[in-house]
Amino acid sequence: MFPEHDCDYYLEAGRPDxxxxxxxSVRHVLLRSKSPTIHKFCLKFHFRLSYSFWQRTSNSTGIWQYYDFLRSEKRMANEIGTWIQFALNKNLEVLDLSFSEHGTVGPQALYGLPKCVLSSPHLVELRLTHCTINAKKKSKLKSLKTLYLNNVVLMDQSMDYILSGCPMLEELTLQLCYGHIRVVLLNSNLKTLKFDIGWFRQRIHVSCPTLLSLDMSGAVEVLDIANVASIAEVSVNRNLIFDFDVYKDYQGIKTFLQTFTGANTLNLCSWFALVFSAWQLKNLPSPTFSCKSLHLQLDFMIWNLPGILNLLKHCPCLENLIIKITSSYNEFTSQKQLSWYHLYKFDADEYWNMVDAPVQCMIHHLKTVEVAGLVKKKFVIQFLEYLLRHSMVLKKMKIFAKKKTSKIFEYEERLLNAPKVSASAAVLFY
Structure with a gap:
């Protein structure tokens, strides 16, 4: 943080000053560096290339003033390029470049990454935020293990060119990136893949046999995932485009979930509980998972109840159930998505008493239950009582309440005195 270098001031002034x-100061420090190597170079800079875009589209200033701004921006871009090149010449291992999002307007407003970055054989970690990559040939990042891209514009086939030259890559994060995205690594070391996808993204393709962990959030219309037989941990906190009344959407989501049936740990959001509720109430087959740990982030409203039961039925080897109870508001749950619900009304207070068929995981495997968040909800307590009544090998039920109130103590007493089928089950409050 340089004294008096206030990006808000420059934003209000309307000029790339x-x-x-x-x-x-930066130039002076770099010139004085005599070390043959630099381990890490980090630059967080408010680059205002968007100003030129504004002037070009709005035509609100004279042509000579526009060229003056453009020259200033190009000079600054060249200056930054010399800093990056200087660091790379010192066998740089970690490069972290973050350019300001202030005033950016779509892909036209981002800093262009110098081509020399993608030809750096010593880089082990590369982190880029708010820039454009226009790769025209295979990268030479032969030592790279970690790649993090945040709000990066990937021109044409840049993603393919980058990944084709990263044989040692182990962790890849793509957060709200624009452009054509394919993660195809057939002969690689990639273990962890994280996606945060915006609404603008239409299709993403993933194929990687070495992948162990996949974390997805956001929204996407088409997500093709194949050749991930080694995957052990999956986290899906997203909303796919899905119509509960259309059969082809059911088939699409089912195919998507079948990709992860062999994962050891499964982490799903409340939206998926809603999907499983629809399938349960419509008697549609659900995929069966072999996971031993199931993590659910739930609103825990009435229409989630059948989905929770459906998930438990289709996790026959489940040993650990971890639930985080969130608020009942879900911005993605539209009235259209819930339009099917009125056809399947049931008494929520009696729902768990109406379940007749035994759930396999609760008979043979379920040993630990953890619940955190808004646990004082009536539906939550009724569900926990159901688990205590039917989990035959349960060892511990841990409850993490957000705030200790008289109502919480009332529920604590209710659960402590609830009938337990497992003599060794302990109910613990935190």
Missing amino acids: YDERFVH
């Missing part, structure tokens, strides 16, 4: 003292 770069503090020359800051530029000279």
Whole structure:
């Protein structure tokens, strides 16, 4: 943080005014560096390339003023490029570049990554935020293990070119990136893949036999995942485009979930509980998972109840159930998505008493239950009582309440005195 270099001031002033003292200070430090190597180079800079885009589209200033701004921006981009090249020449291992999102307007407003970055054989970790990558040939990142891209524009086939030259890559994170995205790594070391996808993304393709952990959030219309037989942990906190009344959407989501049936740990959001509720109430077959740990983040409203039961039925080897109870508001749960519900009304207070068929995991495997968040909800307590009554090998039920109130103590007493089928089951409150 350079003194008096206030990005808000420059944003209000409407001009890309770069503090020359800051530029000279960085240049001075770099020139004085005599070390043959640099381990890490990190730059967080408010680059205002978007100003040129605004002027070009709005035509609100004279042509000579526009060229003056453009020259200033190009000069600053070249200056940044020399800093990056200087660091790379020192056998740099970690490069972290973060350019400001202030004032950006879509893909036209981002800093263009110098081509030399993708030809750096010593880089082990590369983190890029708010920039554009326009790769035209295979990268040479032969030592890279971690790649993090946040709000990055990937031009044409840039993603393919980057990944084709990263034989040692182990962790890849793509957060709200634009462009054509394919993660195809057939002969690689990739173990962890994280996606945060925006609404603008239409299709993403993933194929990686070495992948162990997949974490997805956001929204997408088409997500193709194949050749991930080694996957052990899956986290899906997202909303796919899905119509509960259309059979082809049911088939699509079922195919998507079948990709992860062999995962050891499964982490699903409340939206998926709603999907499983629809399948349960419509008597549609659900995929069976072999997971031993199931993590659910739930609103725990009435229409989630059949989905929770459906998931338990289709996790026959489940040993650990971890639930985080969130607020009942879900911005993605539209009235259209819930339009099917009125056809399947039931008494929520009696729902768990109406379940006749035994659940396999509760008979043979379920040993630990953890519940955190808004646990004082009536539906939550009724569900926990159901688990205590039917989990035959249960060892511990841990309850993490957000705040200790008289109502919480009332529920604690109710659960402590609830009938337990497992003589060794302990109910613990935190």
